[in-house]
Amino acid sequence: MLFKESIEIAFNALLSNKLRSILTMLGIIIGVGAVIAMISVGMGVQQKVTNSIASLGSNMLIVMPGSANSGGVRSAAGSSQKLKLEDADAIKEKIKNIDYVAPTVNSSYQVVYGNQNWNTSVYGVTPEYMAIRDLTVSTGAFITQSDLSTRTRAAVVGTTVAANLFGTVNPVGKTFRIDSSPYKIIGVLESKGQSSMGRDQDDVILIPLTTAQERLLGITYIQSINIQVSRLDKMDQVQNEIETLLRQRHRIIGNKEDDFTVRNLTSLMETMNSTTTMLTLFLGSIAAISLIVGGIGIMNIMMVSVTERTREIGIRKALGATFKNIMMQFLIESISIGVIGGFLGIVFGISTSLLISKFGGFTTVITAAPIILSFGFSVGIGLFFGIYPARKAAKLDPIEALRYE
Template sequence: MFWESVKIALDALVSNKLRSILTMLGIIIGVGAVIAMVSIGMGVREKVSNSIASLGSNLIIVMPGASSSSGVRQAAGTNITLTFKDAEAIEREVPGIGAVAPSVNKQYQMVAGNMNWTTSVQGTTPEYLTVRNLTVQAGSFITNDDLDSRNRVAVIGATVASNLFNSVNPVGQSIRINNAPFTIIGVLDSKGQSAGGQDQDDIVIIPLTTAQERMMGITYVQTISVQAANEDVVDQVQDGITALLRARHGIAGDKADDFTVRNLASVMATAQETTGTITMLLGSIAAISLLVGGIGIMNIMLVSVTERTREIGIRKALGARFSNILMQFLIEAVVIGVIGGAIGIALGIGGSYTISSIAGWNTVITATPILVSFGFSVGIGLFFGLYPARKAALLNPIDALRYE
């Protein structure tokens, strides 16, 4: 009887093609929209996670200025509290440290021949290469000798190289940074955009001492990047840095820190929680159309029951039981959900690839939203088909036979 009911259901759908397609449309759009929206949300989550991870593994960032009660940290330039000696003390006294790289940063104009470009100039130490997971594509990175001698040497990112030198190899070329001559000793591998949409390749790296004394005229540092030895000791290292800097800066009791210590694990967790919420929101909004599709199924099944009242009466007169009639109309509703869900899956996957190729957005298709949305479409068909099926099964056979 089950397969007989499936055959009857398919025959009923085929005999009313346009009506069947319009009934399925809500389910098709709902399933397709859920898959496409969730894939966009998952793509954003993956991009943000990869971008944060690209900043460095087991990274802890120390910045001047304490977080206020509202969570807003004062600008680094207004709080001159970190020095190169602080960075040396962290590396020397805090256990579990892999590498430490103090740095300063400022925007300058670069000039090479008749080309010019304004970018971020980062003054730092050789350890910055390890701490921030950078690799050199051509040439070499700054060394301790460059640091001690305050050499005017620079390592440039891929964006700076392409804008100032086009296809010419920049290594060995001379550029002027704020009218001061520098020799390019290396070019970094491309890292792409950060989580905030900033170009990580639009950077020039010079020795910290050169930046402090020959460019900016300062003695403090703006950031200290610390790489923990492994992910198991990140929290321990963060606590050690906080305790050490409080002692070095003479901060006692309940007095607020004059610095901020953050690790990327907490930033990553916050970002994943935020993007996860966005993904759920997108999926929930798209799922509303599934509910609308379910109402469409109920509506068309009620019409079908009315149209086939005499058929139901004949079947009952020939011995069909309550369960047989109920099963027949439930299967019809479920078949609509199954076919609509299958088409919706194809539409959702195709839509995700189309969005990725045309808009350039990162999309991630996983099995979970596909299975959940398909199961939901079948469940919708079953739920909204139950009332019309029960109504059909409860018809009095004599009244049904008299129906015109």
């Protein structure tokens, strides 16, 4: 029996029982579609987390006040006021392999312009903050060193703040109030959109750090130090040097607990990527179970098919069909179910991913790897679960098969 004839016989057998064939394929279709959809959701979560951390800046270290053991009595007393502007200056002067150092403070305030008001986050920053956070000014200018020196009441606003206070009017040059004090808008930032946590990155006002400390908040400490390291392979070295320097400056000796925490965003990104990768694999594995169930369905239907066509098999063997011919015929039939189900499953999976992205509020990432993997798995399932029924058919005794009613 020729290979072409085996294919024709297999497809004729499937077409002669259309409903049964469709129901058998359904397990493969759902399995392949579920694998593609679940992995696309998992990869979407991973991309969103990665983009969110990356939006903070590349090769970033962030020094925060307070012990890493923030719970219970292990927290350092008064640690929230331990970081000073001088600490940031010392890091900039004494630590090598650093591009930018940007100390910051922040708080929430109601801002008012005319009869419009808006609640937003106000950050006290330095000129380096623009580079370290990859910000761009669409109109106007950014905060300068001169603004820091003179404690100028200048402000750079995000697009959300600008839209809610000024509508379509260009706010540059306008004066508005933060906590009842007048501030002049010198620039508007380009939009950065939402972070992975849903926070609007454009709902922000930036003012000179010294102005925020002395005129707005009335404090002498800073709340964070953002540090951009020159090279990725120097991250751990720079982190250790910063920890050593701050321990010296804060007179922390021996086993005494640090009153600061240095967060390595690169390590955080690696950890988050590892976690989301495990989540993606878990979702894919759960979805792949339906592929196994679909394979059992193929085996079940092929066993029924062998039983129904016992006399046909007997006639073929009596006419000279070999063990190989019968095996090929039934294997092609089972693999065809896997191939057709796999193609339909790909369509179903991609469509589901797009619908989840459009209506479900999730970011989905469709890549070739899960599509190829799930399709290959569906074909393999058809082959694996078709072997036993095919062998059973091929080993039938032609005399007994011809007697079968």
